Amino acid sequence: xxxxxxxxxxxxxxxxxxxxxxxxxxxxxxxxxxxxxxxxxxxxxxxxxxxxxxxxxxxxxxxxxxxxxxxxxxxxxxxxxxxxxxxxxxxxxxxxxxxxxxxxxxxxxxxxxxxxxxxxxxxxxxxxxxxxxxxxxxxxxxxxxxxxxxxxxxxxxxxxxxxxxxxxxxxxxxxxxxxxxxxxxxxxxxxxxxxxxxxxxxxxxxxxxxxxxxxxxxxxxxxxxxxxxxxxxxxxxxxxxxxxxxxxxxxxxxxxxxxxxxxxxxxxxxxxxxxxxxxxxxxxxxxxxxxxxxx
Numbered sequence: 001x002x003x004x005x006x007x008x009x010x011x012x013x014x015x016x017x018x019x020x021x022x023x024x025x026x027x028x029x030x031x032x033x034x035x036x037x038x039x040x041x042x043x044x045x046x047x048x049x050x051x052x053x054x055x056x057x058x059x060x061x062x063x064x065x066x067x068x069x070x071x072x073x074x075x076x077x078x079x080x081x082x083x084x085x086x087x088x089x090x091x092x093x094x095x096x097x098x099x100x101x102x103x104x105x106x107x108x109x110x111x112x113x114x115x116x117x118x119x120x121x122x123x124x125x126x127x128x129x130x131x132x133x134x135x136x137x138x139x140x141x142x143x144x145x146x147x148x149x150x151x152x153x154x155x156x157x158x159x160x161x162x163x164x165x166x167x168x169x170x171x172x173x174x175x176x177x178x179x180x181x182x183x184x185x186x187x188x189x190x191x192x193x194x195x196x197x198x199x200x201x202x203x204x205x206x207x208x209x210x211x212x213x214x215x216x217x218x219x220x221x222x223x224x225x226x227x228x229x230x231x232x233x234x235x236x237x238x239x240x241x242x243x244x245x246x247x248x249x250x251x252x253x254x255x256x257x258x259x260x261x262x263x264x265x266x267x268x269x270x271x272x273x274x275x276x277x278x279x280x281x282x283x284x285x286x287x288x289x290x291x292x293x294x295x
Contacts, residue, residue, distance in 0.1 A: 108288030191228035
């Protein structure tokens with residue numbers, strides 16, 4: 001049995017969809033299916049019931065899932081403690097997070113990579129019960145919490161989404177709305193510029209469509225945000241995300257700029273740190289959080 005196989009098993013069990021699991025794992029779907037089959041042969045039990053339309057855990061899969069999750073958490077803790085004691089410990093920010101997707105942090109990290117590519121951030125999924133202690137003893141630089149929690153001597157930072165503005169063609173029916181939801185945009189192709197922010201936002205819109213039972217439209221690639229807006233002006237067939245200070249809106253009279261409501265995808269809302277912040281951690285918080293307040 002390989003650690004990779006347990007990781008794939010837990011991810012498929014959480015997604016109940018091999019395609020979404022593969023996307024989350026950044027591998028192709030056949031690789032996930034192959035590793036699951038190998039694990040089933042090793043354990044001599046079927047872990048999933050599959051059809052062309054659905055995936056369910058078997059009774060054996062349900063029994064084994066919490067043990068696999070516990071094993072992966074133990075490995076994460078070993079890696080985390082080792083990272084904190086490594087001579088290279090200060091070269092990367094270490095952030096403890098809960099299991100699953102953290103929308104606001106993902107977009108913050110995407111913006112940070114675009115603006116400060118020299119800053120590396122390592123993410124560790126650990127139980128909530130130990131996150132505060134890991135910040136306090138310096139094993140991690142920051143931790144995400146599900147809700148504000150009393151932690152004397154530490155600081156809490158409320159995560160927030162920066163303004164997310166989208167450009168859509170003026171003739172499109174969505175142009176008449178003052179605020180848009182991700183699943184609305186998912187039915188219209190996204191003009192995706194080669195930035196981490198665009199990549200993450202496209203993933204969040206796609207996830208929102210899947211939760212709503214919709215099949216999202218395929219994205220289109222542009223070399224820049226300006227090129228994407230120009231294509232929207234002329235072809236009127238897509239939308240794009242626009243950082244507020246990125247373009248002069250008056251240059252694109254055929255494009256309507258609207259607010260995209262992504263707040264419901266931002267979870268959890270609080271980051272815990274020590275009160276004295278490194279320059280790298282300040283850079284992360286600048287793109288992710290409001291002013292700190294006492295814990």
